[in-house]
Amino acid sequence: MSNLGVTQRPSSTVSSSTPQMETARELKAKAKFVFPLGFPATPEAAAARIIKNLSHLGLFYMLVLWVGLSISLVPERKFSLLLLMAMTIIANQYLIMVRLMPNSICGNKAVDKMLVLVPVAIVTIVGLILTRAAIHLFATLGIGIPVILVHAVLWRDSGFVNEEVSASDSAPGELAPLVDNV
Template sequence: MASYGTTTQRPATSSPSPTISRDDESEESARKYLNSFQFTCPFNIPSTPESAAVRIIKNLAKFSLYYAIFVWTVLFITLIPERKVSLILLVAMTEVTVLYFLLLRALPNSVVLHKIIDKRVVLFLLFMITSVELILTRAFIHLFATLSATIPIVILHAVLSKREQVSVYEEARGAGELVPLVEERVSDAEPVNLV
């Protein structure tokens, strides 16, 4: 009972393990990283005209907002030096469009806004009103020059951009899940792309 509360240490019977230098660890981790690194190009040329047409339709649906912002930005820049009234009307119609989208987001259960009135029809009408305003303010040359310069770029991007990585995201979006924007490995041999 005299040794109550004291601890005794036993001597170690194993030999000390060899130490790995930090340089070896960093080289090994860099080698593992380089072996797991895969570069994928988001662009390629479609094999057939049918696949090009399908790719155009899918990419126009996927990137429509970005394409519209691209065309709007180029039109905005071309109107800055000479057409101040046209620029003000373009900004006003942009604000009307933004308010429409805010109304759609604020009332997600509205039958009138989501079922009866199709947003594509509303956006087409807003585009037509903007075009008429630009034509009436004699900025139609800027409008047609902008459209003739940006539409080929949009079509070229829609043809060359491949969508293979988006299929998992679309399936998960339909199920109401959020997909992380990273790539997880199931095993060392097979990477699973989650985007």
């Protein structure tokens, strides 16, 4: 009933050639699957990949450490957890203020973000040590940092974002297809 009174016209252009259907074996031979993890070729490539991934994914790495520390503080160190939350709110408020007012003195090049975020991190670490949560902090850092470094070494960013112009189906800067047709 939804197409009552609707008629479809045949196409006015007639295709003279019929497309050939490729077999599954031919498609499998053409397809190259992209996997986001891979070993770097040299130690220099590993160091470059770590630096690039820490700059691109640093916020996510910090979030993983923050969640791990928060979870470890929940059962027995409630005051330390409150201190961690307060310092996180202060840092977030500063970052929001910098984003909202880019022409102010806080967003100017004279006051860099690191000039504020490093003291906030130091105060947080000292506060956690003084509230007897140092074992939680060091255990979280001891477990989290090696996992983050392994991820930073193995993560290949080029699998999903097309950074160069090539014969692929996507434009530069767009998401690349999961299967490359070679």
